[in-house]
Amino acid sequence: MDFKNGKELLALCHENDMRISDIMLRREITESEVSQEDVVSRMQVSLDIMKKAAVSSIEEPRKSMGGLIGGEAKKAYESACRICGPVLSDAIAYAMSVLEVNATMGLIVAAPTAGSSGVIPGVLMALSKHEHISDDELIKGLFNASAVGYLFMRNASVAGAEGGCQAEVGAASAMAASAITEMLGGTPDMCLNSASFAISNILGMVCDPIAGLVEAPCQSRNAIGVSNAFTSAQLSMAGIKHHVPFDEMVDCMMEVGRSLPRELRETALGGCACTPTGCDLSCKIFG
Amino acid sequence: MEFISAFDVIGPNMIGPSSSHTAGAAAMALLARKLFGDKTPAKVSFTLYGSFAKTYKGHGTDKALLGGMLGFRPDDMRIRDSFRIAEEEGLDFRFIEDDETETPHSNTADILMIDEDGYTLSVRGVSVGGGKIKLTRFNNIDVDFTGEYSALIVRQNDRPGVAAHITSCLAEANVNIAFMNLFREDKGTTAYTVVESDEKIPADVLDKIRDQENIMEVKLVQV
Numbered sequence: 001m002d003f004k005n006g007k008e009l010l011a012l013c014h015e016n017d018m019r020i021s022d023i024m025l026r027r028e029i030t031e032s033e034v035s036q037e038d039v040v041s042r043m044q045v046s047l048d049i050m051k052k053a054a055v056s057s058i059e060e061p062r063k064s065m066g067g068l069i070g071g072e073a074k075k076a077y078e079s080a081c082r083i084c085g086p087v088l089s090d091a092i093a094y095a096m097s098v099l100e101v102n103a104t105m106g107l108i109v110a111a112p113t114a115g116s117s118g119v120i121p122g123v124l125m126a127l128s129k130h131e132h133i134s135d136d137e138l139i140k141g142l143f144n145a146s147a148v149g150y151l152f153m154r155n156a157s158v159a160g161a162e163g164g165c166q167a168e169v170g171a172a173s174a175m176a177a178s179a180i181t182e183m184l185g186g187t188p189d190m191c192l193n194s195a196s197f198a199i200s201n202i203l204g205m206v207c208d209p210i211a212g213l214v215e216a217p218c219q220s221r222n223a224i225g226v227s228n229a230f231t232s233a234q235l236s237m238a239g240i241k242h243h244v245p246f247d248e249m250v251d252c253m254m255e256v257g258r259s260l261p262r263e264l265r266e267t268a269l270g271g272c273a274c275t276p277t278g279c280d281l282s283c284k285i286f287g
Numbered sequence: 288m289e290f291i292s293a294f295d296v297i298g299p300n301m302i303g304p305s306s307s308h309t310a311g312a313a314a315m316a317l318l319a320r321k322l323f324g325d326k327t328p329a330k331v332s333f334t335l336y337g338s339f340a341k342t343y344k345g346h347g348t349d350k351a352l353l354g355g356m357l358g359f360r361p362d363d364m365r366i367r368d369s370f371r372i373a374e375e376e377g378l379d380f381r382f383i384e385d386d387e388t389e390t391p392h393s394n395t396a397d398i399l400m401i402d403e404d405g406y407t408l409s410v411r412g413v414s415v416g417g418g419k420i421k422l423t424r425f426n427n428i429d430v431d432f433t434g435e436y437s438a439l440i441v442r443q444n445d446r447p448g449v450a451a452h453i454t455s456c457l458a459e460a461n462v463n464i465a466f467m468n469l470f471r472e473d474k475g476t477t478a479y480t481v482v483e484s485d486e487k488i489p490a491d492v493l494d495k496i497r498d499q500e501n502i503m504e505v506k507l508v509q510v
Contacts, residue, residue, distance in 0.1 A: 028293045039293075046297050065304060066345045102303030105347050105367040110418070111297050114306050120297075142297050149296035159416060175296075212338075213345045214304040285345060 001026045006151060006192050006246035013188035020178065020188050021140040024147035043139045046109045050098070050121035053108050057100035058093060064103035066285050068215040073097035076223075087130045088230055092223040095122025099219040112149045112158040112171055115207075115214045118222035119172035120145055123180060123229050133183055144182045145175035148195050155247070156254035160207035160266040163257030169225040170205060170253060174198040176229035181236050192246040194236035199249045201228050204256050206264035208271025211282035217272050299418045300362040302354075307394050308339065308346035311414030313366060316355025318422060318434040319398045319410045321508045328400035330379040331356050337393035339414075340386040349382050352396060356380070361418060397424075428470045428479050434508060436465055436483035441496060442504040445471050445478040449501045453480055456495045462488055477503070 001023060003009040012023050028039050058077045063070035077093035084092065095118030102108045102117055111120045124141060127133045133141075149158065152171040157163045163170075174195035181191045202224070210216050236242075244252070263270030272278050301310035320327070333352050335343055343349050347366070353373050354366035365372060373380055394414035401407050411424035422432045425440070432438065439457075443449045450469060457464060465485050471478035482488075493505045 024293055031290055032292055042294065043297070046294070046300060049300055065347055105302050105304065105309070105350065107300065107362060107364055108303050109298060109300050110306050110310075113417070114301065114303055114310075117303075143293060146293035146296040150291050150293070153291050153296060161416075211345060212342050286342070 001030055003027070005155060006250070009147060009151070010188055010192065019140070019144070019182055020147050020191050021143040021182060024143040024150075025140075028143075040139060043142050044135065047124070047135065047138055047142060049107055049109050050111070051125060053098040053101040053106065053117075054094035054121045054125040055097060056106065057097035057104075061100065062104040064100065064213075064215050065105065066103070066211055066213040066215050068210060068213065068281065069100055069103055069219050072219060073100050084227070087126050088227060090129060091122040091126035091226040091230070094125045095119055095222040095226045096219050098122065099214075099222050103213070103215045103219075111145070112153065112175070113160070113168045115160060115165075115209075115218050116168040116172035116222060116225065118219070119169060119225035119229060120176050120179070122222065122226040123176040127180065127183060131184075137183055141179035141183050144191065145179040148175045148178045148192070151246075152250060152253075156250045157257065162265065163254060164260045164265050165205040165207040165221055166199070166202055166253055167257055168207065169221045170199050170202045172222075173202065173225040173228040173232070176226070177232035177236070180229060180233035184233065184237060186233075186237055190236045193242050194232045196242040196244055196246050196249045197232035197235050198228050199253050200242065200244065201232065203253060204260075206260060206271045207266040208264060208273045209266065209268055210273050210278045211285045212268035212273070213285070295417075301418060302347075302351070302362060302364065302366045305346045306418040307414045307416050308342065308348045309351045309366075310361040310418035311394065311416075311420045312339070312348045312351035312396070313355040313359060313361040313363075314418060314434075315396065315412030315414060315420040315422070316352045316398060317358065317360060318355075318420065318508070319400065319408075319412065320356050320358060321434070322410060322422075322425070322440065322506055323400045323408050324506070325358075327357060327376060327378055329403045330401040332381050332383060332399045334383040334385050334397040334399075336385055336388055336390040336395040336397075339394050339396055340384040343382070343384075352398070353380055356398075356400075425470075425479060427472060430470050430479065430481060431468065432481055432483075435510065436485060437488045437510050438484070438508045439480075439482040439488055439492070439496075440506040440508070441480040441482075441502060443478050443480060444501040444503065445475050446501045449478070449499070450480060452499050452502075453482065453496055456492055457482065457488075459495070460489050460492045462486070462492065
């Protein structure tokens with residue numbers, strides 16, 4: 001039960017009357033020859049790491065290795081301003097917490113990368129809290145997200161060095177959008193439609209980490225990734241169709257990534273990293 | 288095309304901040320340790336090249352390398368405290384920054400391990416992205432070794448029939464060879480055979496392989 005693109009994935013869903021998460025779980029069991037129980041319990045471990053990382057910097061902030069971040073998640077979580085509403089406000093804080101955990105040498109799940117590791121946990125934990133979604137459903141959400149992420153890895157790239165931040169936070173938000181859509185009862189077509197929205201919304205986003213570290217602007221980009229995921233899922237659940245099918249958006253993302261200059265692909269030679277302040281900070285950190 | 292698992296997407300589980308500079312660093316040192324005999328050496332030095340040399344402090348590459356050398360996996364929380372733990376265990380370690388020597392890959396480290404009785408092993412590790420690594424040098428020999436499979440590494444005299452001896456021992460033990468590579472220093476001197484297999488290689492094969500005059504050393508690394 002394997003698939004090479006979104007079209008084949010949807011065909012499998014239709015033929016078998018299954019959700020994207022079911023197909024991905026089946027694929028994992030058949031292709032890697034591991035029992036369903038083992039695959040699911042391994043995903044539970046990933047979920048548990050995500051849950052912990054989503055709150056630990058809110059409860060106990062620490063300064064990052066490079067010193068550029070630390071304490072932002074707690075501030076976001078405790079802020080009196082809740083203009084984004086309860087779900088998104090909490091998801092933003094959770095996503096930022098994961099990036100702080102990552103930057104302080106804590107344990108995270110790269111999803112799909114360390115630099116974009118906050119988006120999916122942020123979304124899942126907020127849904128768990130406000131929509132009372134169970135662990136079993138969250139795990140299905142992770143299998144749904146991994147189907148979308150797999151297609152980015154297979155047919156494009158999730159490396160900032162190859163595709164810029166659109167390949168990292170962009171892919172993470174497309175994965176998260178699809179997972180949200182399924183968890184809220186959307187069809188497989190609606191899932192990939194939401195992923196199309198998510199990737200097109202931040203197409204072209206560059207990877208320009210200050211001092212070359214996974215700290216800033218990575219942390220706030222994970223917050224925007226969460227917002228992008230919810231917005232894209234909301235559009236799709238409303239029955240709004242993106243004009244470009246998912247597979248074409250994956251190719252398009254890679255094309256845009258290739259046309260980004262090297263300076264804007266994780267080298268810290270452009271963007272935020274190359275502003276006068278970005279350069280000063282880099283000099284302070286590395287002497 | 289290589290199979291991409293759900294856990295390659297949602298994963299690896301790792302100590303941050305960087306899959307290439309932190310998780311990859313821990314993984315390469317852990318593999319180096321396994322090749323050394325799965326024990327902590329008395330002394331270790333890490334020479335860092337390219338991006339490792341320039342940014343290792345901000346990425347905790349040094350802590351991760353040392354953690355791997357102590358036997359910690361890339362998702363082991365003890366990596367954060369690896370300097371303290373290494374000092375407690377009496378491991379003599381140092382880091383050398385070499386940002387002048389050009390290496391084919393940016394994220395490269397040479398790891399030199401020495402035992403109390405002088406046994407020495409040096410390897411070159413390369414972090415190739417997403418936490419994946421390979422070793423490209425083993426003592427002075429160029430190799431290509433990922434540690435993703437169970438592997439047998441044999442140091443031998445470069446004489447006819449040695450490779451045949453190794454494969455026949457493996458065939459007797461019913462080991463299916465996934466990859467097999469032969470590397471040598473110079474013609475007629477020392478050679479290395481690296482055999483990788485999808486399944487565990489039974490330890491008793493080692494004794495059979497050793498039982499040949501041209502075999503100098505046999506090492507086994509299990510997945």
